[in-house]
Amino acid sequence: MSYITKSPWVIHYDGSSCNGCDIEVLACLTPLYDLERFGIVNTGNPKHADVFLITGGINEQSRAVVKNTYDQMPDPKVVVAVGICAATGGVFRECYNIMGGVNEVIPVDVYVPGCAARPESIIDGVVRALGILEEKRAKMAENGGDKK
């Protein structure tokens, strides 16, 4: 029995989003969608988090931060790229400073489509990510608890 799927804590980071997806992410926490039903909590601290939600494409400024934040999350962890910009760079793809989607910097587990992504699809994405999270946990447990 694993508890990680019952208590996924989320960190949310805005790569270079237009804030559209961010508002939708926050909307998930409001009474209408109430993500806390699933034990999901927005922590704002990578060291506490299990799920990394990123909105927006990656630019030169945010690249180091995304990498750093990801590195500081303890395993097992999953990354959810929210919105089309996080997936590919979206309409900003050709901009001089945009590197592209999140997968340019860190491995992404789930892509949530949309511009902006709707709260329902974000929740759906997170729930799918939980399955991957559980897989990673099981793998880690097999390897003796510690992924070096």
Added chain:
Amino acid sequence: MELWVLLIFLILFPALVALLFGILPNSRLRDTIVVLVSAIIIAASLCLFVLFAGAGKVYVDINGDMISQIMIGLEVIISAGLLYLAAKYRQYIIAGLVVVQLGVVIYAESLMQGTEALNNLFIDPFSIIMAMIIGIIGSLICIYSVGYMRDYHAHHPEMPDKRRWFFALLFVFLAAMFGVVFSNNLFWLFFFWEVTTLCSFLLIGYAWDEESRKNAFWALLLNLVGGLGFAFTFIYVGMIDPSGNLIMMDTLLAAGPAIAMIPAALIGFAGLTKAAQMPFSSWLVGAMIAPTPVSALLHSSTMVKAGVYVIIRFAPIYDASMVGYIISLVGGVTFLLASGIAISQSNAKKVLAYSTVANLGLVIACAGIGSYAAVWAAILLVVFHAIAKSLLFLSVGTVEHKIGSRDIEDMKGLIGRLPIMGLMMIIGIAGMFLAPFGMLISKWAALLSFIEAQYGFVLVILLAFGCAVTVFFWTKWLGKLIEVAWKPERMEVKISNFEFSALVPLAVLMVAVCIGFPLLSTYLVVPYVFAIYGLSATLGQANMIIMVMMVFMVLVMPLSLFYFRKNRKIVAHYVGGRPATQDMHFKGSIGVQRPVALGNYYLTDYFGEQRLSHIGNGLCIIFIAMIAIVLILGVGI
């Protein structure tokens, strides 16, 4: 061994070797002799403990007439010397005080002509505790000074090297302190008392530049004001009892509050000045200008301890009296406000100074209440404070020479850079405030006695707030010491053997007393308190077990580090997502590497030195005036 031999030895031996040190030049020989002499003093005080700890109160019958004459003679010489200095540096108030004091003492002496003074010296368990503090801690500080003063003069080449003078004074100081705690004759006590004042004056002014001279004279001035308390005691005693029997402390104490209240209040006043209570606390803070061993000596084993010693001696007189209660208020207010000021200081020595003032305040608050539980708490506080404070001062002294600063902010990560010194400091700090070590037990008993005293709730509140404040400034210091950034560069420094051989025993002593305090309580403190009150406070057995359990838990916990060393993944700090290196540099804007600088709270708006000392001085002056009024009106005696 005969008791009188031992007592005379403890008083005279350091004084005589002091003469020797006055002659010996700076040399390896002198250093060796210092260590040797200190070892002998330690051995002698242990000897006193082993042979007479169970003996209760023992008097030594010495024909005092001639000795008293010699003391008066010495006092005249000292006064002449002080007058010369006072005149040279235009300190006319001091000159006036010296003259008044000498006149009063000689006049009082004449009031009591023809007395047959016997039993001039004595010991009881309390004296033995004090003698151990002076003998062991004082001597260790002397050993430490050998190494420290060498460094000191290497760091301050501009200063004239007066080390002969320095060591001579240290040992005279110890001799005088032994005199204070062994004297039954108040004249004798006063003589030794004045010698400690003189020694502290000269040691504070060791550098003799403008600032140290100013602080030295200020200390002298305040202590002379306090000395007047003694002087007037003699006049009072001489007037009510020309036979001179009351000049013996034991007869005076036995005479009860009706007769002894006025002397007790006057001597209490002298004690307040010497113990650096508000409004007199400034001299002790100013004394920080002196070399660190002097501070350690003044704060832990000598000087201020003489102040609390006399007050604890007279505690039975204060018991349940108005005067005692007001003295407690002075102590309580000092405890709270001096602790508060310590929050606002970043200079380690100043923090220690204010914490000394505060702890002595707590001791005096207990002694002023004067009940059996309070006296029990007071004596334990004195012991714990002496050890912890000397350890801390000496550590700060050594660290200052190694890292070049005595600012607490500069001691960041000390446990990584200078592990042994860091550990010493942590032991000292833990001994100063942390449960389950020392202070906690005393605070427990203090609170109990405050609650049981009449109107004691005021003191309860002062203590409650004071404790909170104490926790604040010690913990933030501890925090600074353990803030080890990743892989600190360990400083390759050699700490002199002299310094080590003082620090290590003190640290061991600290831990030993924390574990073994029930023995200390049972064999020394309880017998003393029991002899006076017929009953004594102890921590209940269940509580004792709990305390010892906690001590062991704290001592065993570090073993868990061995477990935590394994199987961990080390990850850099979180600095808002910016990449940070493990030695705490982060990539700031436009890619510039910047160091992270962390500082502590000092809360100067609330706990500023000026503000709190104004409040404290004002309040305590009012309290002291109230004591005078109470005595004059004769109420509450």
Added chain:
Amino acid sequence: MITGIPFEILFAIGFVILAPFIGAFIVGIDRKVTARKQGRVGPPVLQPLYDIFKLFEKEKVVVTNEVNFYILSHLIFVVFTGALFFSGGDILLVIFALTLAHVFLILGAYAAVSPYSHVGAGRELLQLMAVEPMLIIAAAGFYMVTESFAVKDIVLSPGLPVMTIPLIFVGIVFVLTIKLRKSPFDLATSHHAHQELVEGLTTEFAGPTLGMVEIAHLYETVFLLGIVWLFFASASMPWIGVLAVIIVYFLEILVDNTTTRVRWQVMLRSAWLVALVAGAVNLGVLALM
């Protein structure tokens, strides 16, 4: 009557085993009620337990190894504090042990040498300083009512202590908000979705380390509510105390949800003012009676 050393040990063991579950239940109810107040469904009642179990499933990530030592010490001393309290020990020693436990937590945060945890440590220290006087005054108040520091004597003494020390009770309820890390006094670190300064004190604690902090919090919650219960302690009618605890805790949830975080100046001043007034008036009246 249930007294005697075997029962004391039994109570202590009972606390050590049951407290985390009771604590988790209380905190779970807290989260549920909070959610309902905000018109949400809220997490399952056992969510706090899930959170803690999950934290122990995570990788052992640390900033420095020493941090774990301090946090383990924190946990052990919090457990010790509560066990001492529920076995009827000396309430003053209980308070000192609690202070020690928090000093360890603060040292853990200092040892992490990170900006956020450093500021959190400083604030936690401020909270400790804000709370301490009221706790000691409360111990003194209990002593004045029952002539004993021992919790068991306080429980067995006739009458409800709150009848004679009502102001001290009010003061304790006030500082309880600080101790439970509830708004408006959640300066050092706070509960979910109240984040400020990342997570303050706990920023650098991850996985099992954070798990230990959370467990300690559960123990502490039970212990603190035990102190509230002590004000209504009556050997014959223990349910009065339980009722009082429930009411007080609901009050705390209400305060948590209706106030915003204050600056430390406001916290320190108000907590000290409350302690001073409650202590001086209540103890003063008792002393003069």
